[in-house]
Amino acid sequence: MAPLHAALFAQAKDETQGETLWNDLRLIVAHNPNTAAAQTAARAETIATLEQQATQWVGKLDEQDTGKRYRGRKLSDGGVRAKFYRAVCEAHLTRIIQVDLKSEQFTYRIDDQALQQAQLMDGKLMLITNTQDLSPIDLVRRYKSLADIERGFRVLKSEIEIGPVYHRLPNRIKAHASICFIALILYRVMRQRLRAADAKTSPEKALAQLRRIQHHRITLNGTQPNAGLSTTSTEQANILAALSLTKPQLPEQLTLL
Numbered sequence: 001m002a003p004l005h006a007a008l009f010a011q012a013k014d015e016t017q018g019e020t021l022w023n024d025l026r027l028i029v030a031h032n033p034n035t036a037a038a039q040t041a042a043r044a045e046t047i048a049t050l051e052q053q054a055t056q057w058v059g060k061l062d063e064q065d066t067g068k069r070y071r072g073r074k075l076s077d078g079g080v081r082a083k084f085y086r087a088v089c090e091a092h093l094t095r096i097i098q099v100d101l102k103s104e105q106f107t108y109r110i111d112d113q114a115l116q117q118a119q120l121m122d123g124k125l126m127l128i129t130n131t132q133d134l135s136p137i138d139l140v141r142r143y144k145s146l147a148d149i150e151r152g153f154r155v156l157k158s159e160i161e162i163g164p165v166y167h168r169l170p171n172r173i174k175a176h177a178s179i180c181f182i183a184l185i186l187y188r189v190m191r192q193r194l195r196a197a198d199a200k201t202s203p204e205k206a207l208a209q210l211r212r213i214q215h216h217r218i219t220l221n222g223t224q225p226n227a228g229l230s231t232t233s234t235e236q237a238n239i240l241a242a243l244s245l246t247k248p249q250l251p252e253q254l255t256l257l
Helices: 033-065 077-090 112-121 136-157 170-196 203-210 234-242
Strands: 006-016 019-031 097-099 108-110 124-129 215-218 226-229
Touching: 019 136, 033 077, 033 112, 077 097, 124 136, 136 170, 170 203, 170 234, 203 234
Parallel strands: none
Antiparallel strands: 006 019, 019 124, 097 108, 215 226
16 A cells, blocks of 8 residues: 555536536555655666667767777667667656657757656656545555556456457356456466565566476387486576465386395
């Protein structure tokens, strides 16, 4: 739960067909200073990285103008502009880092006002409601529970892939949905345990790491089969520990007497 630093109240005026209607609306502002600091720092680091890359490209363009040659394709202002603009778009910073797309030379600028507005919104959650009988903290809890439910449906559609359903009989459709919801429960348990262990990974990345653990069984020319297990890395061991799971082991084999 983010610490609630402010609860602001407002009134909204709606005009419909010449009639004036007044509705009491509440504006709830929740602010988490830790989240705000992390978001501000991450944005600043991204901007610094982009500016460093731009400086390197500009230096290379200037050296090319003096006759210096490099391996590979020669850089151009248009090519650098396209690469830099694509990187800015991928970082979702187009409102802050404004690339001049019309200039013949590669140039950009930092919009300080847009940067300050973005920093002002870091770590904040704003809710507007007409509910009067709930406290600000209860309203934030309700919203976060709703957001968690919506997140679960997104996981069902994307990671678990509940659809499309290639079944026709009702009992098979119900079984398919039941298996998917059981998988969602396991996903949420994984997420809770990873968070409790302060593991800096998501359930998707954790599963991707654990899938690399393989059990092999080889039989050559009808001889006694040999089994092997891939070595568990430190990252995989940490994930297993966070999930309260034991490391996989080979089954004991009885020796022939």
